[in-house]
Amino acid sequence: MLERFHLEVLAAIKEQGTLTQAAESLNLSQSALSHSIKKLEGQLKTPVWQKEGRSLRLTNAGEQILTLANRVLPQFKHTEHLLRQIATGEMGSLRIGMECHPCYQWLLKVIEPYLEKWPNVDIDVKQEFQFGGLGALHSFEIDILVTPDPLYKPSLSFIPVFDYEHRLVVASSHPLAAQAAVLPEQLAGEVLFTYPVEPERLDIFSQFLNPAKCTVKRHKTIETTEIMLQMVAAGRGVSALPGWLVDEFAQKMPIKSLRFGEQGINKQIFLGVRKGEEHISYLSDFITQAQGIA
Structure with missing residues (x-):
């Protein structure tokens, strides 16, 4: 009973809000679109939308169809894109x-x-x-x-x-720079620079600080790796990055990396x-x- 066309109609209604705009987005007349949905409602024996003034609101049944549309329509489009590439000789x-x-x-x-x-x-x-x-x-x-x-x-x-090792990054002049590894409690007075990711997804918190019931003085987010490491090199704080990345930047910046505890954080x-x-x-x-x- 349900066809791809019905999914496209419900998705258009949700996106456009009105029957007129939905029909235009699908290059259909309002009557053709409305007739198709009325036929579907007859088969389903339940309405899929309700009129509220000039707008349309999806019923519970309509929302269920929309959920299917959001899941299935992208797969249709993706497969059709691949098939067009095959037909035209594109790789x-x-x-x-x-x-x-x-x-x-x-x-x-x-x-x-x-x-x-x-x-x-x-x-x-x-x-x-x-x-x-x-x-x-x-x-x-x-x-x-x-x-x-x-x-x-x-x-x-x-x-x-x-594979790589996640490591703490400090300035070469930082007191911790003389150590091979760092303990959780040694970061209590530090400003920590990280990418703008939820703390629970950051390994320095989930695998190092939180299990030891420790934290840092302040947590700041920076999107750019170069800026983050410049802040670290200037002694403004510390960071946690992949060891291979730190090794590359350490060739041109006064920074050093340390292991997290005796075991380290292996990723x-x-x-x-x-x-x-x-x-x-x-x-x-x-x-x-x-x-x-x-």
Whole structure:
């Protein structure tokens, strides 16, 4: 009974608010749109919308259909896009979402040789998902998610690409710089700079400070890695970043990294993809190349 057309109509009604605007967005007449929904309501034996003045409000049944539309329509569009590419001889496109803010330098090392090998594949890096890309992957807005914190779901696969150690970053002149490792209580008087991520998702809190019931003097967020490390180098505070990234910046800045406790915080970077798509040739090769660059 339910067809794709009905899903598109309900989605348009929710987005546009009125029958007139919904019909225009779908290039239909109001009568054709209204007739189709009345026929559906007859089959379902329940209304899917109610008129409130010039506007329309979805009923509980309509909201249920809309939920299905929000889940299914992006998959239709994604598959149709792939089919158009096949029909026109295009190889495809690869939309990468970043949930690992400091991973851009690493990503550049992967992309450069990949572009040479796959000249017919377009690459787009979606920065807006750097602090929460799981939903974007699930809703077909991106094809690959780069993340240090996979959230396993039946519809997604997460492939580890490299290991790293999360480390504390201090200025070379900082009193802690003489140590190889830091204890939680030693950060009580420090200003901590991090990316704008919820504290519960930050490893320095979840794996180091919180278990020891410790905290820092103040927590400030900065979006740019370079600015963050300049603040650290100037003695304004400390930060927590991947060791490989700190090693790169330490060659030109007066900073040093320390281990978190005796055991350290060991992490992995993962590439998240939708299950079943990891075998697409150009996507699979991107994963292979990424695993070769640590």
